[in-house]
Amino acid sequence: MTAAPEPFDAARALRLAQETFDIEAAAVLGLKARTGEGFARAVQAMLQVRGRVVVMGMGKSGHVGRKVAATLASTGTPAMFVHPAEASHGDLGMIKPIDLVLAISNGGESDEITVILPVLKRLGVPLVAMTGNALSTLGRHADIVLDSGVEKEACPLNLAPTASTTAQLALGDALAVALLDARGFREEDFARSHPGGALGRKLLTHLSDVMRTGDAVPRVAPGAVLVDVMRSMSLHGFGATAVVDSAGQVLGIFTDGDLRRLVEAGTDLRGKTAADVMHAGPRTIRSDALAVEAAQMMEQFGITRLLVVDEAGALCGAVNTNDLMRAKVI
Structure with missing residues (x-):
């Protein structure tokens, strides 16, 4: 049976919020020291791809992946999200040899992703892994590994993905920023991707x-x-x-x-x-x-x-x- 909840402690809630900020900020800052040659290779590979950057991820990493794909697409890098579980049931046909796969998994052992890795290899699709475990199945199969590992989650139980997903989001944003800069992406290009937004109206309305x-x-x-x-x-x-x-x-x-x-x-x-x-x-x-x-x-x-x-x-x-x-x- 679930234990009766403790009386609400406002001071404790505030302390946990502040600790969460500290832990997640440290997780993002920790990426700086580990972001190097592999990151540059990933950006170059995404620049050279003739198709799309196909982002994959399960659970919370999947939610991050959808956001990363959307950010890439809106900043000049053709991208889409493919759910790994659906990929095993037909959606793998959406991925072509001219594409590149960016697979996101903190532990690198998500069954839905690892089961399709051999197929991606046979297709000859370049694989970039964003993971906190370079020695995982995903890490060992990847052509390029981006280290998104964190020391601990903000969750007091160290279970719920919190700091790790924040790090993934930051790393995905870093990829998008580096790519848009390398492509010479401008305000006018952004407006064309956002015609319904305020910036789109300002830059596209004559x-x-x-x-x-x-x-x-x-x-x-x-x-x-x-x-x-x-x-x-x-x-x-x-x-x-x-x-x-x-x-x-x-x-x-x-x-x-x-x-x-x-x-x-x-x-x-x-x-x-x-x-x-x-x-x-x-x-x-x-x-x-x-x-x-x-x-x-x-x-x-x-x-x-x-x-x-x-x-x-x-x-x-x-x-x-x-x-x-x-x-x-x-």
């Missing part, structure tokens, strides 16, 4: 994707009377209108703020034209620019809207902070 175009862009001729200027501003709900010549070149902009300032100054607006009241030479941005560049320009110059021009400098769109917020760029 102004042409979010700007107002066609009849939604307010514009008037320089000779337009003020009532027509105000009508253009109200009709499009942009809070401003562009002033363009017959070729569509931007001459100026007139905003609701400009109108308010003229009224407050007591300016006689009768007979005024767009050319008389516009702000000449406004800031513009090219339509092929990133939307985030428009956001940065607005913030830099303290403005809330921009006119968008094409390669020839002709007005082709407009964008304001609300448009960028709807696109989740800001």
Whole structure:
């Protein structure tokens, strides 16, 4: 029968948490002294592989393996996770001779992994082992061994995988970082792997994707009377209108703020034209620019809207902070 639980001891819980941090931090730092030529060989092998890095692991090492595979794939190294138990029942067909297997096992004796090692050898698939026991069955079959061993687990019983899985995660991250650096992986590449994330939106969304175009862009001729200027501003709900010549070149902009300032100054607006009241030479941005560049320009110059021009400098769109917020760029 299970013994009755002891009364909760908050101080003991806090002490165990702090000990866990110390033990797992020591486990990660301990990798530094043991990470050398084998690590470099593993990175080189993964760079040269023509197929995928196939990550395998059982139990908690399997959960780590899924994360390692996902991190590799999102940072430029084609990778996938194959469950060792499923591999023995057909999924081994997913592994090709052009692949490389990264097998993760702290003890190196997981039956589900060791049983398929001879098959991997016959296929000629390079095998990298991440294990805490280089003399294990996995370690002896591997072409390259990465030592992920730890002195002890954070578990008070020294049973539950804790420090060992933390070390595996850190070693997997180290592989991914070394590989992305060797591949010249950049922010733009990361964004292409994460189009739904905030970074993806910032680095992949162009102004042409979010700007107002066609009849939604307010514009008037320089000779337009003020009532027509105000009508253009109200009709499009942009809070401003562009002033363009017959070729569509931007001459100026007139905003609701400009109108308010003229009224407050007591300016006689009768007979005024767009050319008389516009702000000449406004800031513009090219339509092929990133939307985030428009956001940065607005913030830099303290403005809330921009006119968008094409390669020839002709007005082709407009964008304001609300448009960028709807696109989740800001």
